[in-house]
Amino acid sequence: MAAKMWSAATMDGREVFADEVAEGSSLRCKYCGAGVCYVPPHARENRGNTYGVRGYFRLLPKSAHEEGCEFNVREQLEVIARRSLGLVQALERGQYRFRLLAIGDMRDLKVYQAQSTGGQAVNSSSVRGALFSCDPRRLLSAYLNTAKRIILLRALCGDDFILKDRLEFVFNGMSVSWHEFYYEEERFTAAYRWLGQATLPFPIALVGRVSAIETIKGRGRLLYVLKFKTSTARPYARDQTVGEVIQAAVWTSQLEWVKSLKENDEVLVFGHWRHATAHTHTRLAKRGDACFRKYLERRMAIWLHVKSQVSRIYRGNGRRTERLLRS
Incomplete structure (x- = not known):
């Protein structure tokens, strides 16, 4: 592997x-x-x-x-599991399980921790895991750092094949496939469709390139919006003369969380993505456009609760991605 x-x-x-x-x-x-x-x-x-x-x-x-x-992917999974404070559970035959948590903010985390402490079983090593021994802030940090290392490892692999039989996701008792969890730019349309169909949405990972970071003033404070580059237009299933593109946006009130990112940087963002409030914008094609007569711009967005939900991926020279996996 x-x-x-x-x-x-x-x-x-x-x-x-x-x-x-x-x-x-x-x-x-x-x-x-x-x-x-x-x-x-x-x-x-x-x-x-x-x-x-x-x-x-x-x-x-x-x-x-x-x-x-x-x-060595197997070795990296073992390292991630050892450093996960019990959040990655070792199964049989070198397999692992990572439990996805539906955590919106610190209040939700405290409620979740109280519920988990009351009735969940400890992991197979008989050591009380992070869900039972950590304060909410430590649990959130461990959870997001573990998720980030897993996603970075997947980004290095290039496809789901290597990891799909080694690491499984579980959310609310339901098995989650890599195909449902991880989306690179060419699959943003699939992510948008999934968000519209999921009855019990769970946190997912999107990997894309930065288009711009905009500042918006609203309700007495400044908000910062990191926009991914729009996905390549695909023919709309109901009308092949209409192009469909996806615009993903990351919202935060903390400038320091995104200010180091620049145009064309490749980033991963993990958490609860949702359809934007006005999630479809229609625009006519420019004169001379031979591909489509108009475009449907589908929009999805996420609000960052902590800085570690967003990370830059360093490909091309590889040095930093490898250090992130080791750290």
Whole structure:
């Protein structure tokens, strides 16, 4: 089980990155020395839609990362579980379970903790987990940090296949698939559809690129809106002459939580996404647009309760993403 790699090492030990390497180079994992190869940028189809995939490094056939390697997914899951304060439960045969929590703010968290303490079983290691021993603020911090590490690991993997049989999600007694939990830019439409259909919505993760950060004055205070780049237009199912795009927006009253982010930065945002109040905006196509006669802009939004709900993903050079997983 191996994650995608954004950097590798040449045979003489020099570090190279996926956006600068020459094809055909002999390469190895910079941590354990396993043989790797470069996969150039390419197009990929998913459910009838085509999107671009960045270049990356992957293991050569019949190669394997050593147990302690940063790119050994099984090893990383074990590390995440050990540091999760009981929030990631170890199951049989190297499998794990992460329980999603419906927490809107600190008041909800206190109520949830009181309910959990009253009747839930302890984990299989017979050690009282974070749900039973932590104060609300420590529980929230542990929960969000664990979720962030899991999402970053998924972002490194490139698809659901590697993790789907190793880590399962549970929400309110219901099993949640990776396909329902994790959405990159090309699947924003699927996230929007899911939000409209879910009878019991749970927190999900969106990964996209920053378009802009806007300041809005309202009700005596300043609000800050981080907007993701609009998704690529797809034909509307009911009318192929109409394009459908998704606009995702992140709202906060804390400028310091988003001020370090810049246009085109890739970020993950985890929490309770919802349809925006005015969730569909119609605009006519510009003159000369040969694709569609008009566009439906679907809007979804999230309010940040804590800074750790939003994190930048460092691909291309890979250094920071790996440090986040180790931290």
